[in-house]
Amino acid sequence: MIPSVLPTYNRAPLTFVKGEGAWLTEADGRRFLDLGAGIAVNALGHAHPALVGALTEQAHALWHVSNLYHIPQQQALADKLVDLTFADTVFFTNSGTESCELAVKMARKYFYDQGQPERVEIITFDGSFHGRSSAGIAAAGSEKMTKGFGPLLPGFVHVAFGDLDGVTNAISDKTAAIMIEPIQGEGGIRPVPDVELKALRQICDDNGLLLILDEVQCGVGRTGKLFAHEWAGITPDIMMVAKGIGGGFPLGAVLATEAAASGMTAGTHGSTYGGNPLGCAVGCAVLDHVATPAFLDGVNRKAGLLRQKLEGLVADHPDVFEEVRGSGLMLGLKCNAPNADVVAAGYDNEVITVPAADNVIRLLPPLTLTEDDIAQAQIRLEKAARQVQDQLASA
Numbered sequence: 133m134i135p136s137v138l139p140t141y142n143r144a145p146l147t148f149v150k151g152e153g154a155w156l157t158e159a160d161g162r163r164f165l166d167l168g169a170g171i172a173v174n175a176l177g178h179a180h181p182a183l184v185g186a187l188t189e190q191a192h193a194l195w196h197v198s199n200l201y202h203i204p205q206q207q208a209l210a211d212k213l214v215d216l217t218f219a220d221t222v223f224f225t226n227s228g229t230e231s232c233e234l235a236v237k238m239a240r241k242y243f244y245d246q247g248q249p250e251r252v253e254i255i256t257f258d259g260s261f262h263g264r265s266s267a268g269i270a271a272a273g274s275e276k277m278t279k280g281f282g283p284l285l286p287g288f289v290h291v292a293f294g295d296l297d298g299v300t301n302a303i304s305d306k307t308a309a310i311m312i313e314p315i316q317g318e319g320g321i322r323p324v325p326d327v328e329l330k331a332l333r334q335i336c337d338d339n340g341l342l343l344i345l346d347e348v349q350c351g352v353g354r355t356g357k358l359f360a361h362e363w364a365g366i367t368p369d370i371m372m373v374a375k376g377i378g379g380g381f382p383l384g385a386v387l388a389t390e391a392a393a394s395g396m397t398a399g400t401h402g403s404t405y406g407g408n409p410l411g412c413a414v415g416c417a418v419l420d421h422v423a424t425p426a427f428l429d430g431v432n433r434k435a436g437l438l439r440q441k442l443e444g445l446v447a448d449h450p451d452v453f454e455e456v457r458g459s460g461l462m463l464g465l466k467c468n469a470p471n472a473d474v475v476a477a478g479y480d481n482e483v484i485t486v487p488a489a490d491n492v493i494r495l496l497p498p499l500t501l502t503e504d505d506i507a508q509a510q511i512r513l514e515k516a517a518r519q520v521q522d523q524l525a526s527a
């Protein structure tokens with residue numbers, strides 16, 4: 133008999149009932165160090181007082197009114213994002229894949245309004261992930277996500293990760309945009325080198341294309357800058373955001389330049405819940421914390437410390453790990469042992485990591501991780517690594 137919850141998830145045998153900072157309490161009372169943060173969502177950890185305060189204060193005042201009316205919290209969050217980034221304008225969604233939907237629509241409408249309605253194609257990359265909507269799975273294109281769900285939304289051209297010649301060859305008079313994650317998350321923490329991001333920006337400029345960055349996972353302070361593309365010194369035309377921006381409340385956004393957004397006039401897009409007072413009140417509180425030099429300096433310092441511990445772990449357990457990759461607090465351990473075994477051994481030692489493609493385990497801890505938490509991360513990951521090594525030896 134089918135379970136009452138549609139069985140689309142492979143769940144770990146864990147049920148968390150409470151969270152505080154980087155720690156989760158299981159129903160049986162065990163305390164787990166959370167190095168996954170709900171897949172880069174709980175940017176300020178669990179039950180951060182500022183977020184609890186923002187959410188409950190708004191909950192007492194007003195939950196929902198609809199975008200038929202002005203929403204001051206939405207206006208405030210948009211103003212902050214415009215102040216802090218390349219963007220001139222923002223649309224709020226509830227998730228990453230909804231942000232993908234709008235990014236695709238916006239790019240196509242831009243060219244339609246420019247009198248180039250044939251420009252509909254978007255170049256994307258193997259190993260990418262843009263969510264599970266019809267546009268998201270077609271954009272990423274992997275068979276794992278698309279098989280059986282045809283006909284797929286047309287208009288995506290896939291090139292190999294890191295293949296700039298492939299990008300140039302894929303451009304035609306039908307091309308509208310290039311869409312890329314500055315660091316592939318689900319794909320296995322694969323950073324796009326700064327020189328490549330710069331080159332993609334140049335290719336877009338030379339060919340009159342829009343650059344769409346998917347910063348759903350790598351954005352909102354995760355890499356030690358507010359957005360990852362800042363490290364490369366470039367700006368996109370359109371950017372997809374979600375995950376960390378809501379700190380655990382479902383919230384996403386599409387940020388755009390005035391030119392890129394010019395086709396999105398009244399009536400061309402909408403969302404019932406997008407930009408609701410609850411989500412935007414929380415989003416404002418997240419940004420007020422993350423978007424300060426002191427907070428981002430802290431992320432960089434802690435990232436350096438954590439990375440140093442991970443390098444030691446890899447050096448001590450070459451049978452288990454191959455290398456550390458990633459940027460800031462978006463780190464991956466490429467495994468030699470099966471990554472599922474390493475994640476499971478982490479559960480046995482009360483530390484949470486997240487598997488990714490390419491046999492990688494991801495570390496995406498709350499950005500508020502403390503130095504004590506990092507010391508605990510080292511101890512627990514070390515135990516997990518030893519356990520996997522013993523399993524390998526006895527196999």
Ligand SMILES: *Cc1c(COP(=O)(O)O)cnc(C)c1O
Binds near residue numbers: 226261313318374
């Ligand atoms: C998680 C993710 C998405 C999809 O976000 P949802 O909120 O699950 O729809 C899109 N792009 C990237 C890079 C992601 O990591």
